[in-house]
Amino acid sequence: MDHSASANRPQRIRPELPGIGNDPASVRQRVEMLERVLERSFTIPGIRREVGLDAIAGLVPVLGDVLTAAMGAYIVWEARNLGLPKWKLWRMGANVAFDTALGAVPLVGDAFDLFFRSNSRNLRILRKHLDKHHPQSRVIEG
Numbered sequence: 001m002d003h004s005a006s007a008n009r010p011q012r013i014r015p016e017l018p019g020i021g022n023d024p025a026s027v028r029q030r031v032e033m034l035e036r037v038l039e040r041s042f043t044i045p046g047i048r049r050e051v052g053l054d055a056i057a058g059l060v061p062v063l064g065d066v067l068t069a070a071m072g073a074y075i076v077w078e079a080r081n082l083g084l085p086k087w088k089l090w091r092m093g094a095n096v097a098f099d100t101a102l103g104a105v106p107l108v109g110d111a112f113d114l115f116f117r118s119n120s121r122n123l124r125i126l127r128k129h130l131d132k133h134h135p136q137s138r139v140i141e142g
Contacts (some may be wrong), residue, residue, distance in 0.1 A: 004141045024134035027078050028127070035123040038071055052129045055113040065104045072096035077104050085127050 020026060040050040053071075057064030076092045084092075099118035103109040130137050 024137035038119045058113045067102040
């Protein structure tokens, strides 16, 4: 086989999409988006309380809690890839575990999911780390 033909092909230019990549800014965008979906995607009319997939999926026994726990664990995994210290990763993991354990309790857990936002807490930990160690990943909102 002649491999020289493939070497002569023009390289395709891959457009850079926001949030795609392993750089701190891309990770920050992905985690912020996921936190918004999990914790603040909808507003309950009348009381104007923001809720997300975490609270809604929690209404589905077992499956909903497993799904949102996996999504919360993904945030911890992304933090690990950024090199957060182990104690911060343990704290983030504890937030997810606590949310999952109490969220799994019928009725009480559903109410709990409205008030305890483990993913928002974990995003706060991640942002603080990124702002200190990767300030170029900061996004100035206007």
